[in-house]
Amino acid sequence: MKPILLVDDSPTILASMSEILTRSGFACERAPNAEAALDKAKAGLSPGLVITDYHMPGMDGVQLIGALRKLPALRFTPMLVLTTESQQEKRDEARKAGATGWLVKPVQADRLLQVIRQVAPSLSPKAA
């Protein structure tokens, strides 16, 4: 099963999201910033789904999605932005960059899992 790549500069978010996903049967790969996530992807990591924060030191989440979309292996990989950001124009940027969806923190665990099953059904271990 392909892992879900979690990208967030918040250790709390990385830990809580990892717990939710792993307890639900998903495999997780974590990156504390966009640059690290990009390095992992360039090194051969092929996630089944990317969930990234928007505001991070250095490259932000939308820039990361744009960079990941340029990699052939991740061209069609679903990518979600999980952020506190609420502005419409930021959502539009994400959409143009190739994001699959936009989730505002805090997102309920069951809703998060529902979205994952929707955008990446092949990753859902309990549906398989």
Place this chain on the structure above:
Amino acid sequence: MDLPALPNAPLRPALCGLAVGLPLGGLFWAVGLAHPIGVLGVGLAAGLGGIAATLGPHPLRTVAAPAPVAVPAGPEQPVAAVLPTTGPGAHPAIEATCATLTDLDPFFSIADLQLRSLVEQTEEAASEILGELRALDDALANAAGFVGATRARMADLVERGDEAYAALATTLHAYLAARLEETQVERTHLTAISGQMKNLDAVTGVLDQLGQATNMLALNASIEAARAGEAGLGFTVVARELRALAQRSRTATNEASQMIEAIRGSIETNLLATRTEQRALAEQAQIQRLLAEVDTLSEAFAVVGAAQQELGELDERNRLIGSQILQVFGRVQFQDVVRQQIEALGSALQLLHAILEGQRDQLLGLAIDPALTPDRLLARLRASYVTAIQHMTHAQATGSKNDESALADIELF
């Protein structure tokens, strides 16, 4: 929108502290984290206000008042250009204001450190919550293990039940087969006895016919003897004997028939009675064994039923606990939301500090950054917002319109 006019200078730090601290404390209180974070937020509010209110004579005042700067007089020159800010000729109000503004430096340092500390505390609290959730997860794993053991026990009981069922079926089949064979043998014997009895009936019939023929012969002999007169006297004796023989033969035949009938009745009565009693005893014993097996089976399935119910309850509990743990894992995201809002407040404080320093520099006749105005401060503060609550609170505080439309929390493109 311009900031509302503040009271005299010595009160400004206190208001700044309260303006920052109270919303911060309220923020944590409103977030509702079941943790000392909320208390810390309220404590910080009081702390910032107190710190600011006591900054006037505070011992942290270490920055000396700058020397007056000579600036050519003119209509666009600052007040400090015409009124010395320090020294014997200094305007008391300007001197006091500059001193107060300088006194604000430690306040901002303290506030900045407090905010950073607050972020660290929220992260520590979130880490503790995650640790406790993992402990709950362990408890859930233990419960799941117990469920697994119970399930194994139930499977064992089911297996025992199957074995008992199989034994019962085998016993029943054997019993029925034995009964069938026994019935067939019994029927064969009865058929044979019945045939023998019929043969005896035929024999007695022949004897009866012989007796009747003998009687008829004796009767004819008597008639012929009477017709023969004295010559037939001897024959009359023979005829009389024949009649007596026929009579005895009939009597014997009747007695034989009665005896056969009696024997038949006796055989049937005794045989059937014996068989019925044996069969009843055998069946009783067999039924007792069957009942014992059924009782065992019933007990086993009663235990299985209880175990199944227990298992179902445990499964339900585990499911609920698992769901709650997942939800609480999600709730911990509040820390990141709060962190970003605290950081926004920290940025606002830094901007405010820069503006106040600019005001002080302006009073001292130094060049100031024209970008550091309250309007621009508010604009930059607003631009730093990320959450809808920040925008809404800003609009509420300034009485402005909230341009943020209600967007869905989840949107798939």
